[in-house]
Every structure is written in structure tokens, then in C-alpha cells.
Amino acid sequence: MSTSLAWDERYAGGDFQFGEAPNLFLPSQAHRLKPGMRALAVGDGEGRNGVWLARQGLAATSVDWSAVGLAKARALAQRYGVMLETVTADLSRWDWPEARFDVIAWIFVHLPPEDRAIACAQAVRALAPGGLLLLECFTPAQEGRRSGGPKDRALLWSRALVERHFAGLEVLELLEGTVMLDEGPRHQGVAEVVRAVLKK
Ligand SMILES: C[S@@+](CC[C@H](N)C(=O)[O-])C[C@H]1O[C@@H](n2cnc3c(N)ncnc32)[C@H](O)[C@@H]1O
Numbered sequence: 545m546s547t548s549l550a551w552d553e554r555y556a557g558g559d560f561q562f563g564e565a566p567n568l569f570l571p572s573q574a575h576r577l578k579p580g581m582r583a584l585a586v587g588d589g590e591g592r593n594g595v596w597l598a599r600q601g602l603a604a605t606s607v608d609w610s611a612v613g614l615a616k617a618r619a620l621a622q623r624y625g626v627m628l629e630t631v632t633a634d635l636s637r638w639d640w641p642e643a644r645f646d647v648i649a650w651i652f653v654h655l656p657p658e659d660r661a662i663a664c665a666q667a668v669r670a671l672a673p674g675g676l677l678l679l680e681c682f683t684p685a686q687e688g689r690r691s692g693g694p695k696d697r698a699l700l701w702s703r704a705l706v707e708r709h710f711a712g713l714e715v716l717e718l719l720e721g722t723v724m725l726d727e728g729p730r731h732q733g734v735a736e737v738v739r740a741v742l743k744k
Pocket residue numbers: 546548551562567586587588589590591592593607608609610613633634635636651652653654655659
């Protein structure tokens with residue numbers, strides 16, 4: 545079972561487990577982002593995505609249950625000279641703000657089904673009208689590949705799960721398929737993902 549302590553242990557040490565550069569899908573959506581937008585990077589770990597959003601001029605917040613990961617996120621932000629708010633919280637229990645964010649980045653966050661349902665509903669609530677949800681996660685086709693992702697099949701995402709959990713949002717892009725990951729030591733090689741751009 546995944547726990548905050550297990551993630552703290554993974555993040556202990558100097559290396560960035562998923563690299564310091566953002567997940568590649570995020571910059572591919574740069575044309576939708578504007579300085580001053582309020583962004584939330586959920587399950588942001590060591591902060592590579594929240595820091596990239598801050599570097600684009602967005603007011604970025606990273607939330608994760610690993611205090612160790614978020615300490616590295618703050619150090620990364622400081623290195624780039626950008627502001628990053630960090631919140632240490634369990635996504636299934638966090639008191640999510642309402643209608644606060646213009647962008648939510650949900651990158652490789654794989655929760656047990658009950659927690660996922662809670663966090664997804666809260667993410668929809670936390671989006672401001674017109675706000676965007678940008679998601680990339682592993683699908684069941686990733687099973688057996690060594691390029692990352694949870695071992696527990698129940699945690700994997702799919703196009704159908706995106707449609708179910710975010711039924712209230714407009715689909716701008718929704719694709720399931722094969723990509724090449726080159727993200728630190730933990731995400732390397734051919735991988736099976738779902739990518740979504742959804743609008744409130
Ligand atoms: C695969 S890592 C991805 C980290 C980051 N999104 C990235 O792409 O670099 C998954 C992250 O989700 C966080 N996480 C998992 N379950 C969580 C929960 N219930 N509440 C908050 N964070 C959680 C972990 O601590 C970890 O940082």
C-alpha cells in the first residue's frame with residue numbers, strides 16, 4: 545500500500561526521482577496558460593511540475609502528502625527564483641478550496657478507487673469556471689512495462705475513468721496511447737498513458 549512515509553523514503557536523498565524538468569505533456573499545453581493564472585499541481589512530489597508552472601508566471605501551489613518531497617519542491621523553486629506555495633496533505637482528506645484554480649495539473653497521481661473518487665470530485669469543485677484540468681496517468685496497458693507506474697492494477701487510469709470521474713467537464717483532448725518517457729530514474733522508456741485536457 546502506498547503511504548506518505550513510503551514516498552518520504554523514496555524522496556530522501558539528492559536525486560529527483562522523476563527529474564527536475566516538467567512532465568512533457570505539460571509544456572505541450574503551454575499555449576493554454578497565461579501569466580497570473582492560479583495553478584494547482586496535485587501529488588506534485590518533488591515539485592517539477594509546480595515549479596515549471598511558476599516559471600511560466602502562474603501563481604502555483606503544489607499539494608502532496610510527502611513533506612520530504614515538498615521540501616525539495618521549495619528548494620527547486622528557490623533555485624529558479626520563483627514563488628511556489630506548498631501544502632502537505634492527503635488528497636482524499638484535504639480541505640480543497642472552492643472555485644480557486646484556473647489550472648489543475650494531475651500528473652501520474654494514482655490513488656485507490658475510493659480516494660480517487662473523492663479527490664476527483666474535489667478537483668472539479670476546486671476549478672474556477674473555465675478552469676482547465678491537465679492529466680497524464682498510466683493505463684492498464686502499462687502492466688508489465690518497466691518504465692514506471694503503480695503495481696496495483698486498481699490504481700491505474702483509463703480513458704473511461706477520466707470520462708466517469710470528470711463527467712461534468714468539457715473534453716478538449718482525451719487520448720490513450722504509447723509515449724516515450726525520459727523523466728529521472730523512475731520514468732524511463734516506452735509507456736502507456738492517458739492524457740486529458742478538460743474544461744469546467
Ligand atoms: C508517481 S509520483 C508523481 C509525482 C509528480 N506528480 C510528478 O509527476 O513528478 C506520485 C505522487 O503522488 C503523491 N501521492 C500519492 N497518494 C497521495 C495522497 N493520497 N495524497 C497526496 N499525495 C499523494 C506521492 O507522494 C507522489 O509524490
